[in-house]
Amino acid sequence: MSVNAKHEAREETPLRVALLGCGVVGASVARLLVEGRDDFAARIGRPLDVVGVAVRRLGRDRRDTGLPDELFTTDAEELVTRADIVVEVIGGIEPARSLILRAFEHGASVVTANKALLAEDGPRLYEAARAHGVDLYYEASVAGAIPLLRPLRESLAGDDVRTVLGIVNGTTNYVLDKMDSTGQGFAEAVEQAQALGYAEADPTADVEGFDAAAKAAILASLAFHSRVTAPDVYREGISEVTASDVRAAAEMDCVVKLLAICERQQREDGGQGISVRVHPAMIPRSHPLASVREAFNAVFVEAEAAGELMFYGPGAGGDPTASAVLGDVVAVARHRVGGGLGPAESAYADLPVLPMGQTRTRYYLSLDVADRPGVLAQVAEAFSRHGVSIQQVRQTVAADDRSSAELVIVTHRATDEALGATVREIGDLDVVVGVSSVMRVEGE
Known part of the structure; x- marks a missing residue:
């Protein structure tokens, strides 16, 4: 066989895709893979063939996927060993983590929408993907269809x-x-x-x-x-x-x-x-x-x-999330065809995550207070003692009780720790009936 013939034969060899899960998102992924088979082949350079879909139980009507019944299996562990690309949309920590690691070991790249697993064990997955020379992509794990x-x-x-x-x-x-x-x-x-x-x-x-x-x-x-x-x-x-x-x-x-x-x-x-x-x-x-x-x-x-x-x-839904999944599938498939890998984990900065007490933002507070002279001064002194600067104050008399009033305060940026100490002190003041609401103010 000539070099050109070998190249043409390789171009016609489909990339094998295994799908883990066939819920709302999984069914959309399967259907769109079937419907767009010719387009995906043109975009990637080789066809994509679904070689199996792992489900919890067989026997359900899955005609909406466009796939024949014989492609559905309950043996996910075996399925991932015969794929070039594994798409994981079952969610949760286990068995998703074990199946992804097994896929890496057998040389498959993985596309996942599993935010919980990535947030818990992302570094381990990245390291395993790098060790086996494969891709880990997860665009659909945050904000559905939005390219983010x-x-x-x-x-x-x-x-x-x-x-x-x-x-x-x-x-x-x-x-x-x-x-x-x-x-x-x-x-x-x-x-x-x-x-x-x-x-x-x-x-x-x-x-x-x-x-x-x-x-x-x-x-x-x-x-x-x-x-x-x-x-x-x-x-x-x-x-x-x-x-x-x-x-x-x-x-x-x-x-x-x-x-x-x-x-x-x-x-x-x-x-x-x-x-x-x-x-x-x-x-x-x-x-x-x-x-x-x-x-x-x-x-x-x-x-x-x-x-x-x-x-x-x-940010969710079958087809929108499937769009993000398939974008990742095309990316990793192109790497399989042309060589190379996508970005690995970048954690070089190693910045510490600050305790919430050190986080600075603005705050809104609503206080039920006695309606008498000197109330605002006592409240303002409590803010001052903890280094929390007041930006706005509004006081209204309660319609059903002339002896009480609502005091609304918006602060400048302060630490959460300082604000918490201020609220505790204010709550103990004789002139304060209660702190009815505390909420952060963002976006300014």
């Missing part, structure tokens, strides 16, 4: 990222958006999200911030070239956000969003560190993230040279 991770680790590789600020969970954004636009309470908005399929029957992972925290760890690792895991991320959910909090934000021309925030900050010793946190916060309606409605995601990135960038789009 590749710009962070490739397009901005020549820049210094200062801040990543984003809405990365569609469920919580839908809930908070409905609370803002309709005046609904938290429980009512969650029920509506569940009825529409935006929230799970058990929404804990979303509304308590676990999902967003895993994504924040991935974003911070890429943006700041440092290893960040989910336990490093400070996390608060939205279950304590009330309709009163949302109304108070509206009175300040703000909205409440659950934000994933990753930013460089100065350490107390003068060095650099990173703050990585997930919590509800007020942001001005003039900020680009304030206009992100319903279940959409958006991420705002600020870099030294590039300036301000924003990425926006659907």
Whole structure:
């Protein structure tokens, strides 16, 4: 056989794709691979053939995938040994981790959407991929269809990222958006999200911030070239956000969003560190993230040279997430055809993650106080003693009780530790009936 004939034969040999999982995303990936087979072959230089789909149980109607029944198997461990590319969309830690490591050992590159696994054990997966000379891609693990991770680790590789600020969970954004636009309470908005399929029957992972925290760890690792895991991320959910909090934000021309925030900050010793946190916060309606409605995601990135960038789009769903998965499949397939590998882990900066107490931001506080002279002075003295500077103050008399008033305070940037000490002291003052709300203010 001539050299040209050998080359042509190699070009016609399909790359073998194994799919782990056939839920909403997996079924979309399978269907789009079948429907776009000719286009993928043209883009890559070789066809992609699905050689198997690992599922928990056989016998279900899976005609929507476009694949024959004989390709479905419950033996995932055997399946990954005969693939060039493994797509993992089963989620969770195990058996996903073991299957990915087994795929690496057998020379397969891996595309995954598994944010929880990457946030817990990303460095180990990176090291295993490098040891076996294969790729690990995971664009779909954060923000669904939005091209975000590749710009962070490739397009901005020549820049210094200062801040990543984003809405990365569609469920919580839908809930908070409905609370803002309709005046609904938290429980009512969650029920509506569940009825529409935006929230799970058990929404804990979303509304308590676990999902967003895993994504924040991935974003911070890429943006700041440092290893960040989910336990490093400070996390608060939205279950304590009330309709009163949302109304108070509206009175300040703000909205409440659950934000994933990753930013460089100065350490107390003068060095650099990173703050990585997930919590509800007020942001001005003039900020680009304030206009992100319903279940959409958006991420705002600020870099030294590039300036301000924003990425926006659907953050979940079968076809949108499958789009991100297939983009990664094309990338790793091209590497298999042309040689080379994608970017490996970049953790050279090794910046420490700062404790939440050292994180600096602005705060909104609502206090129920006695309506008599000297109250504001006592409260202001407590702020001063802890080095927290007051930016705005507004006092209103309670309509149903002329002896009490509401005191609303917005601070300048202060550490979380100083603000916490201030709140504790204020709560003990005789003139303060109670601290009804404390919320961070971001985006200014």
